[in-house]
Amino acid sequence: MTRRKMFMRMITASLVRRRSRMVVALLAIAVGATILSGLVTIYYDIPRQMGAQFRNYGANMIFLALGSEADFNMDSVNEAVSHIDSSNLLGVTPFRYETVRIHEQPVVAAGTDMKSAQVTSPYWHIEGQWPDSDKEVLVGKKMAELLGLKEGDSFNVPFVVQEDPDSVLNLGIDMKVSGILDTGGSEEDYVYMHMADLEELAGATERLDVAELSVSAAQDELKAYAETISEKVDGVSASLVKRVTQSESTVLKKLQALVFIVTVVVLILTMICVANTMTAVVAERRKEIGLRKALGASDKGIIWEFMGEGLLLGGIGGLIGSFFGFAFAQFVSIHVFGSSITFQPLLLPVTIIVSIVVTGLACLMPVRNAMDIDPALVLKGE
Amino acid sequence: MSLLELKNISKIYGNLKALDDINLKVEKGEWVAIMGPSGSGKSTLMNIIGCMDKPSVGEVFLDGKDISKESARSLTEIRRDKIGLIFQQFHLINYLTAVENVMVAQYYHSMPDEEEALEALKRVGLGDRAKHLPSQLSGGEQQRVCIARALINHPEVILADEPTGNLDETNENIVLDIFRQLHEEGATLIVVTHDPEVGEVAERTVILEHGRIKSDKQNEDFGKQI
Structure with a gap:
């Protein structure tokens, strides 16, 4: 078995066999990705939706x-x-x-x-x-x-x-x-x-x-x-007809700016939430980190293992969030604008990549802090 | 040349001397029990021998190389390559199966090999429990997985900290039998224990008190029980 296969076996085992713990982290990522993907869908669909609304003004x-x-x-x-x-x-x-x-x-x-x-x-x-x-x-x-x-x-x-x-x-x-x-x-x-x-x-x-x-x-x-x-x-x-087109343009810009700000705030909140969850996940695994260090794992190796788990979670959360985000955007579109929206295929990889990057950044600090764990102290249970 | 040699080792925490001028030699293939009451410095000595801590004063030679001044990274590499650790609380990764726990040690050492890991488990009598999670194993079985993990990379020294501390008598005997077998095969065993029965079965017993070696003697009955 190659080291890469063992690496994947360890991180998937951690996600699958510790699912009750990981579900919490996954939920945090998926909810963030859902809102993010939904808001971005709405952000890009606003001109079309509002354009249709503005057409009522002649x-x-x-x-x-x-x-x-x-x-x-x-x-x-x-x-x-x-x-x-x-x-x-x-x-x-x-x-x-x-x-x-x-x-x-x-x-x-x-x-x-x-x-x-x-x-x-x-x-x-x-x-x-x-x-x-x-x-x-x-x-x-x-x-x-x-x-x-x-x-x-x-x-x-x-x-x-x-x-x-x-x-x-x-x-x-x-x-x-x-x-x-x-x-x-x-x-x-x-x-x-x-x-x-x-x-x-x-x-x-x-x-x-x-x-x-x-x-x-x-x-x-x-x-x-x-x-x-x-x-x-x-x-x-x-x-x-400038009174129409200029009003449209102004309202659209303000609406898009509003959605953009909300999106950024959600992104930051998601990162804080994921970072908190990952901090808890790392904290409860201090002994495991100590054991891995005692068995000869390098700091870099442990960082990659925890980051690997985080990134896999980010990917899965992003995938779930993409679909729920579309459902969220569709709900908003139908109830606010009265028309449906079409799925943007590009948003799927974008949401997954953003979720992976956000989760990766959120994991980085708790995992780096975990490197200070002294294997001797942890294994003694002190 | 001794496999392990400690020269004038002291470990000082503020005003406390956890170890005070320890001199100790362990030869290749020896089975040494380190005993002593709580606070005698057993764990500190084990951490230094196990490359998880450095002495405040003195030198530690492992396989002829002074490791007392090595960086943390070098100590990790030495620990990975030369030392097999067995813990009182087993410390298995709870979401990995028995065989995967053994393979983790291979993963950090060189290349994971499931067949070899299974062989190590068979050697400690757990061939049929390889796919079980730690939660599905008894305390004795978990300790035997821990032993298989310590043996898998063929270390120079097997370092066991209270290996029978959490076991019942039956499982204690199973573990001691495995140690006897390892000793016969030429393994170097250093067992830290406060249990006189575990100390007595070793080839040599070192007793610590207040951070100093109180006694260091060969066990006259060694070999007779086998």
Whole structure:
């Protein structure tokens, strides 16, 4: 039998046959590794989780016409969107604004894609329901008060551009209010209708005024997308909605800093806890250390044996902690953010290595102190 | 040249002289019992012979080499290579089996060899108890494992501290029989004991009192009991 095999036989025998003692140490390491691995998982998942939460505050990128407005249409928007990673793109909503007359008053009507608008503007509060079929509109709350409209009311909107300009009759289109839009913002000054209805009223041109996008990405990544699009797509100027992206960035940084500090504190507490446990483990084995010295073990040899046990414990604790840490992170994610997280394979070796290093450092001091044990005194039981 | 020679050894702790000018020679193959009441300096002498302590004054020659000025590290190496220790309280590692306890001594000395360790256990009558943990062995059996561990590296000197102190009469006789057998095979035995019966079976008895050698005599009945 080689010395290495005997070394492994001794340290595994110590862990397996002294399991009632070692379970305490293993528990300390595994709990530390669990919290550590869980917090690191949350730390790295916060941008994604919070990004999804922040998307409830509306679009974070807009496309505007650059140069000739005629060149800004769905084709150029689609070309610009192709530069954004599809897995990050939650929605694109085009808007075209025209002035129409309702109850003889000039009103700004916005033609849009209602389904996309629900994705990019989830914070819109509708009294009633989103327009489902043609000729149904959303009326902003202020505009509804001005025009005296409420949910379910019908009204006529004359054509802006008539097919026959010489005709005296302008029958327009009859529309129905499906809901009142309440946002507390400028959206309350508009009437929102399907793009096809606005084209029918104001003439079918492909021209757009603005496109709003909801993209799940960090501020730096969004900036990079915007720069690439502005550079590579003719007629499109991409910019960030700074009040959204900057708030996101600030909150994210603060949250990550908080989790980072908690992680470091947990790491230190784990090290203290493991060091305490290992000190107790070494203390109760003073006679064994004395015996090993009496049998001719060098200080270095004994340090390696105890460190070997500690490192093996660290590895096992880290492995257990990795899986429980993921379960912990999953629990937090589901209960706090309402969505699940995916297992990060890289975190498994990282947690194990960190646990081994922390346990190794925690073992070092008690084991070094154990080197002062005089075999003669210990073996006499003094 | 004697295997072990102590020249004018004293061990002083503050105002206390645990050993006072001890001179002692042990020849190769000798069986020496060191006896004396509590506080006579037996354990201090054993620690010095066993390279676990150094004298305050004097010289210790083991196999012709003065080891009294050696560093702690050198003493560990000498102890590992030349001395086999047997303890009153056995001091087996409680989570290792009997054979593994024997192999630990091999591990620190040279290379573990399970077959050889099993042979050592068979020699002390424990071939069938090799895979048992110390907690599953009787006191006598634990002491025999301790003896097998002390013998495994073929030491120059076997140093036993009260080897029968925790044993009943039956097991005491078993251990003394093993010592007789070792002596016949030429082993050098130094046994520290306060038990007159254990002292009487040795070839030579050295009696300590107040840190000095009170008497040093050959046992006239030695060999007759065998």
